[in-house]
Amino acid sequence: MEKPANKLYDALWRLFQRPDHPVPWAYGGNLPWDDPAFSERMLREHLDQTHGAASRVDQERAAQIPWLINHLSLQPGMHLLDVTCGPGLYAVAFAQNQIQVTGVDFAPAAVRHARRLAQEAGVSDICQFIEHDVRTFDFPSDEFEAATILYGQLAVMTKSEALDLIKNVYRALKPGGTFILELLNPERIDKSESTWWFTDDRGLWGDSPFLCLGERQWRAEDQISIERYHVFHLVEGEVDEIILCDQLYAVEDLKAMLHTAGFRDVCHFSQWDNLPLNDAAEWLVYKGVKKP
Ligand SMILES: C[S@@+](CC[C@H](N)C(=O)[O-])C[C@H]1O[C@@H](n2cnc3c(N)ncnc32)[C@H](O)[C@@H]1O
Incomplete structure (x- = not known):
């Protein structure tokens, strides 16, 4: 040896x-998110309330949930697709608002945690998690009223993977469904x-x-x-x-990708629309609606 x-x-x-x-x-x-040992260590970071490097801290997420429910036009019983859901912190909070959620993520420890969290919150009947790479996931068609990609993971994909994923999210939405995508603000990098x-x-x-x-x-x-x-x-x-x-994507380039995928009424918010988030200035939040 x-x-x-x-x-x-x-x-x-x-x-x-x-x-x-x-x-x-x-x-x-x-990052090797889907490596089992790395995923266990990353889970510690997701849950650490002293920083928001992997997931936002509870207090900030609590401020985002009502904003997201409003902008995604979510009503109880509707179905949300949370792409790169991580340890299910958003997904379970949505489910606690009687929204059905399907989360997809390829980090094994994160998905395990998400399932446990849903069980502990008593929402596992309306909240399911699928362990899969979102770049190769076979998204169903016309199934969801809303979809999210939160905390920037589209940026770690190549441009062509990112466009394919946006198109797949578009296909997965029902007509009139809303998509919210959070990406790093290129000005702030x-x-x-x-x-x-x-x-x-x-x-x-x-x-x-x-x-x-x-x-x-x-x-x-x-x-x-x-x-x-x-x-x-x-x-x-x-x-x-x-x-x-x-x-990084200039705002107009990202909007063009959303339009290419078919989205209408595309707009964006800077500073997280002034929600009280520590790192709000680092992000841009895009919104698009599937053609009704
Ligand atoms: C920064 S974390 C954010 C998690 C969650 N959205 C949140 O804000 O709490 C990024 C997540 O994206 C997942 N991810 C990255 N690339 C992925 C891929 N190709 N397929 C599935 N999940 C992926 C990682 O496993 C990780 O859980």
Whole structure:
């Protein structure tokens, strides 16, 4: 068996020889949400009330739910599709307002948590969760009165995957159904190149000592921010390389994609329409309606 020290040394050489510019969407271009161990660690972050890095804190979500119900024109008994639902924090809150919800997400620990939360809230009869990659999910047709993609995951898909997903959401909606999509505000993204590092023995990257080296590059030509992480697991002698891409969309481009998919009455809200959210300025919320 190869000694951990050798593996780490070899990894340092590979790091030294890395290409100056990573290829966008290499290694999937996203966090390994669907990796079981990563998903368990990420669940801790989703539920941590000291920050909103993975999911918003309870108090902020409570402010969003009535706004969303209003803008999605949801009434008790209607059916909402929550795409990339994570641990079901929104989905269960909607169900507690007598709205039927189907959530889709590919993170195993998040989906397990969502199902448990629905059970504990006594809404598991109207709230179901499907563990699946939303890029390959076979969405039903004309089934939902409303759909959401909250907290920006469309940005980690390639443009063509994103357009396909928007088209699939359109197909899944009933005529007259409303879609709300939350995406990073391109004006607010940090476009500086930077590098950073830190060590820890418990966190998103692992639960034993690790060193994380990070770097960010900005590709102005195609409006993609790329973060590259090298995580050295010091005990195991393993190294993870993760490339995280964020595709930014100018407002008019995103609206054009919604129109291409068939949506009408497309509009957007900045600052989360002045809801009291810590990071409201970082986001744009788009709304579109399926042709009645
Ligand atoms: C930032 S979290 C937000 C979760 C939830 N919408 C919320 O706000 O609490 C992003 C979620 O998107 C999911 N996700 C990312 N890419 C996905 C994909 N291709 N298919 C299914 N789920 C995906 C992740 O597993 C994660 O749960």
